[in-house]
Amino acid sequence: MFNKILVVCVGNICRSPAAEAKLRQLAPASVQIASAGIQALVDHPADPQAQEEARKDGLDLSAHRARQLTDAMCQAHDLILVMEERHIESVCQISPSARGKVMLLGRWSNQQEVADPYRKEASHFTTAHQLISAFSDQWKSKMNW
Known part of the structure; x- marks a missing residue:
């Protein structure tokens, strides 16, 4: 089982905070998520x-502050979940040793990606959050939480 999970997107202000x-x-409670x-x-x-x-889903992102991904962060986590296929390579450029533990959040839905809603219409945020919620539920099932 994975005890430390890191969720990654580009700016760390839309998708990854919601997934976190x-x-x-x-x-x-024993599983650490960042x-x-x-x-x-x-x-x-x-x-x-x-x-x-997030609020519509009972989640509070008000305390969130964006953080830059580092090699140390990647090494400290057991599983790294990303939003888009291209993020896998980006994470591995920052932390080559992370290669085997980086997966798409949408892995269990035919490797589906979560498109970046940043600076787009509200409907893009709604779609992104719906996918994040559904994919998170799939991870819950796969992890037997």
């Missing part, structure tokens, strides 16, 4: 639209 919060809601960005908007809060979608 959703997985934290679903996982046992998030970071490949090109993080360091110390920025979660996007207001991402916060709104």
Whole structure:
């Protein structure tokens, strides 16, 4: 079982904070879950639209602050979940030893990606959050949480 999970997207203000919060809601307290960005908007809060979608799902992103992904973070986690296929290579460029533990959040849905809703219409945030929620539920099932 994975005890330390890291969720990664680009800016760490839309998708990965939502996935972090959703997985934290679903996982046992013993599982540590964090998030970071490949090109993080360091110390920025979660996007207001991402916060709104999360609120609808009973999640609170108000305390979130974006963090830059580092090699040390990758090494400290057992599983790294990313939103898009191209993020796998980006993570591995930052941390070559992470290669075997980086997977798509949508792995159990035919490797489906979660498109970046940043600076797009509200409907893109809704779709992204729906996918994040569904994919997180699939991970819960696979992990037997």
